[in-house]
Amino acid sequence: MLTDALCIRYYQRLTDALVESWQRGNRFTELQLYMDGYIASLRHSNALEPYLIHRLEEEVFRFLRDPSNFELAFPQTEVEADYY
Helix, strand or coil: CCCCHHHHHHHHHHHHHHHHHHHCCCCHHHHHHHHHHHHHHHHHHCCCCHHHHHHHHHHHHHHHHCHHHHCCCCCCCCCCCCCC
């Protein structure tokens, strides 16, 4: 579980970008490459401590493997009750 505020912010940005990329038609391999590049840039910039980056990588990979995060939400239509 992520507890650092900055780490949570990076997690939210990354997962939002992954879902958006999925909706634009990119597939799992492209998403994984994007995630790897994002994590590599965090490591290179020293934006977070290495153990936080490792934890972030684990959480994002768990997010990426869960297919329910990439399903399209279909709004359910409300059925009108017939009172006659």
